[in-house]
Amino acid sequence: MIRINRRKLITTSAVLAIAALTVATVPAQALNPQMADPGITASTIKLGVTSPLTGIASPGYNKIPGAMKAYFDYVNTNGGVNGRKITLVSKDDQYIPTTAVAKANELILRDKVFALVGTLGTASTKALTASTQLSKRGIPSLFVNTGWSGFADKKAYPTTFSILPSYQMEAKIMAKYVKETYAGKKIAIIYQDDDFGRDALAGFKTAGLTFDTYIPYASGSQALPATGAGWISKLKTAGAEVTVLFGVTSASTAALANAYGAGFKTQWVLGSVGGDATTIAATNKAYVPLLFGAKGFSFAPAPTDTTDEYIKLFQSIYATAQPTQTFDNNVVAGMSNAFLAVQALKAAGANLTRAGLIKAIETKGSTFASPFLTPLGYSSTSHVGATGYWVGTYGPTGALTPDGGKYTVYTTDSGTGPVVLSTYTRPAMPAKGL
Amino acid sequence: MNQFLDMVLIGISAASIYSLMAISMVLVWRSTRVVNFAQAGMALLSAYIGYELVARVGNFWIALPLAMILGAAFSAFIEFVLMRTLQKHSSQGAIAAIAPIIATLGLLGLIRATIGFIWGHADVQIEPPLSKVGFTFGDTTIVMSPMGLFVVLFVIALMIIVSIVFQKTNIGLALRASAHAPEIAQLAGIRVSGIRTLGWAIAGAAGAAAGILQTVNGTGALSPESLEFSLLLVFGFIAAVIGGLESLPGAVLGALILGLVLAAVQIYISGALVFIVAFLLLLLVLILRPQGFLGSKAGRRA
């Protein structure tokens, strides 16, 4: 017994010692100060994106990286940015924060990207920004795909730039519209009972809109059989003539389908997150016509608006790059994101550095060409992107077209500022959209 | 009054789906004393098979029984391959209690991954064969559609058939005996292992029906990550426990109680509390009446 133990002891120690020595002879990987930022060579720029390509949040959103790549490829065939071609490394985080952090680590440490662009989801972006210490490493995180107003705070997120208007902005603009258009009617709201929905409630409150009926739902419960039916029953009893829906798309689908099944009619007003027709169509094409007549909000030109020069360009680029996919607002979102990224990279000049890129957006960002119909709010004190919305109505195919035939855009802030009619006219698109 | 009627109808609709899952779990429990946590996965797979069948055969009414048969076959196969090997190797030691549970969990992951491989992750749809618009009486539409009514009637019919089989036939007697006293049953000449496979097969058929009907009664969409199925599993389990894992009518009663309570909470209190209430209901029943409403005290042994 003792002999065995001693032999084991010697063997184990020897093995461990050899292993330690072997490992110790591998040269140390200290963080040497970089002469140039990683991800750039004389002829290439490497960008990274992590988003839900699969999983519960993926329908619709999983088209965004492909759309971004389509635009980047178009720019590459036209000479690139200051002589450099852009490569996009895309990873799947399934909308789970721990996975997003792991993927971001891979992008930064293994793929050594120059900057992150278009990361999606508030929790995922929050997690990866903090955990990978983007600000300490000075890595730009461009145009994150989330409406959480916190990312616009430069002090907390010095290298992050948002692009979407915040949920509070959206709620305030919705409130103004509802108050003016449906004065005197019975108004109800269905909202997701967490920070996302309560952010919106705060915005509604700031804008002075109170509802006759509040219907919160626990995130996830919209998938249960009885939930949607329960909402409709409550709405029927309350006699709601206008119903605001500030939830995710699966909630909108549940509400619309059950209303149809119960023969209940109301004027639906959908928030931008839950109003994505493509996601609804991915669930069940039969539900898309239920959107007909509902009101929706957007800040980019409508994907079906072929009179818009940006839409025309994006459509032609996408048709060649991804001929089997439909062109919708997710594609517009991705390509607009990529477009802005290219404008930023151009503005940073041929001597491209991470710090230079951030400065370029802060100093010149508000004058960048952009497909959006609202001004961009980038400045040395603010990292806010789009700041407003226009109202439209859904057609029978789920396409959103502006009321009154033209885009009437309202802008506001995430605080207590008023909602005002925007006087912004979008500057002409640069030649060939580059 | 109107709201109350709504609540009752909504509760019954939901209950009918939960009860299919609960019946499936009770069947597996009664024949092999295992709680099959892969039930959701098997229901999911059956639903995909149902989708393929509807797409190829074009007729839902043929596809449904076919899918149930295939579901039964798959379930029997799992019992034969997985559970028997499990019994041989892990009936001793600490792992004995949880080995079946862990194995069924592994099975769930395996099924999900396989579905992802074969069908991809995008949603697929099964078209409902009946209208989902509620019945209209005069100018009021109630919250029960032909599709919903079919599901309720289907569940009642299934329960009656299975109960008759269990209580009145020799096979049913063999099933019950093999579960409660396998050694004695073997002495009486019953091929216990074969009977157990049969139990799983029946459960598989019920699970397949649950998966397909749940899909068709809901949004009609299927994906490997369908949240509905995990929720269905938990709610089916809760329903089975409320009614008593030993009792088939109990499974339906438990589902009814669960469905009505949740519908009431949703309509009269707040939809945000659904999961909490379900969990509390489960705890309450386990603490106050652990054998369930229709279970007998001697029956519950875990």
Added chain:
Amino acid sequence: MLKKHPIITFIFFGFILFLISNRLDELRVYQGATVAVYAIGIASLILLIGYSGQVSLGHGAFLAIGGFAAALARIHFDAPIWLTFVVAVLAAAIGGALLGLAAARLSGPYLAGTTLALAIGLPSIANQFSIFGGEQGISFDIGLPPASLGEDFTQYKWFFWISWTVALITLYWLRNILNSRYGRGWRAVRSNDVAAELAGIHVGRNKVLAFTISAGLAGLAGALLAMTISLASPGVFPLALSFSLATGAVLSGVTTLGGIMIGSVTLVAIPEIALAIANRYGSETITTNLPGLLVSALLILTVLFVPNGPVEQMHAKRAKRGHSSHSPVEISVRVGSKTWSTKK
């Protein structure tokens, strides 16, 4: 060596880890910290399932409690790091005690199903109170490594050091507990609770104690996990985490701590291996589905053929050959003509 000089073994292992951390690239260092987190989580399940014979399919809920408690302590009371971990352990332990009390009369599938329901219901409970930050969660920032460690000391190395120090101390402590009369008591109850009761062990208290300690350990793992992500949110503790830990416990072998590294490393290594395979074939479908497939297949194979874990299997083989150093716990009680025994 472990049996004769446990402290030295642990310190030696710690030294090896210290050497390794200086030589690996950052990504590996980060993954190494995750391995430590899993090790503690798996250990908590080994205690609960392997020693106490109770099953929990929702242990992620206790990790969540620990993670959120630590984050809140940091944000609202500016607590130093070690204190946040203590708070995490206490909060989760209280939760474990409560659940243990409620579930003391449950076993097998009833307990499994209840813990599963808890894991699914907990995020919704959290969403009711805005202090938990809803879907976005609350940040958990343990601050930068101390300046005395040098400019080049990265944040990830700091995570690695903290999580491994905590893990080694915890595993050492747990090992002692499991080899003490408490551990023997749990194993006795697991084998035959009637015999154990007759031998004077208070079964109810015994079970609740196991649950409490197990939950406390899980809470510690949760706090460490939140530290590496710098965030505590429902998405950090999904249902999949509970299943992963159960898988890791089975892979390691639930009856002993000896194989714990096998499970923890496997959990972190599988996605890497899957990625390597997927890159070779370049298919999107493979990348997404392969990790899940590998883990599930591994789990089923382990449960079927190596159910008590590789370490126990080795011991059993050696016992057959007559070199048994592993004495099973045995209690026999005879009352009149009836005998209850834990011997199997």
